[in-house]
Amino acid sequence: MMNPFGPQWSGASQKAKESKAIGDQVQDALFGKRKPPGLDPDDFPETKEILALLNTYRRKFAMMAGDAEDQYRLQLADGTIAMIDGQGTIFIGIRFLMQFKNNPEVLIGALAHEIGHRPQRWTEYKTKKELTKIELESLCRYEETRADLFAGRALAEVNLNCEPMITFLKDIEEGPHPEYFPASLRSEVIKEGYNEQKTKATIRQKLWPELDKQTSPRLHIGEY
């Protein structure tokens, strides 16, 4: 029997819907969003200096996250603030970039947040189980919290203030969002990461200055 407005039920041969791996579902929910259009920095020379600065921090933060530098790339984009896709391409919106080029802690904090997601690690979660909407949203909030914690730690490691990023998050807050905690809670998480890492970095610099010189992301200039 034909069903003109619905699926073609095939009766006995219909298979049970196969569950996807949990990692793939989270990757889809978090990093599978539609990508913003990319822009060529050659067409926007005013972005070059700040992009070069962000690239030095990309290397530091990749190292801090325990990943290789080439797992992350910066892509100038139109119509976004900042987002990362499943392959580690970090899209930075040109308006956001220009708005904060003289206040780069906000940009560097956003970059750290994106790298803190470490999207490629989700492909390792192979367990197959169809997540409910609630479960998926809760995993997304957990994931955002991890990224914020990393951002706080990363800013402390490179001796930058976390307050500008917190102010920015509060300024852009538009109301409750199922995948994010409110800005007030996010700022607590960022500060917690910041304070924890600040203590560690200070002790390391004081007690093991040589080790600090060799291992600190603050002094890391890249893999060659």
Ligand SMILES: [Zn+2]
């Ligand atoms: Zn995020």
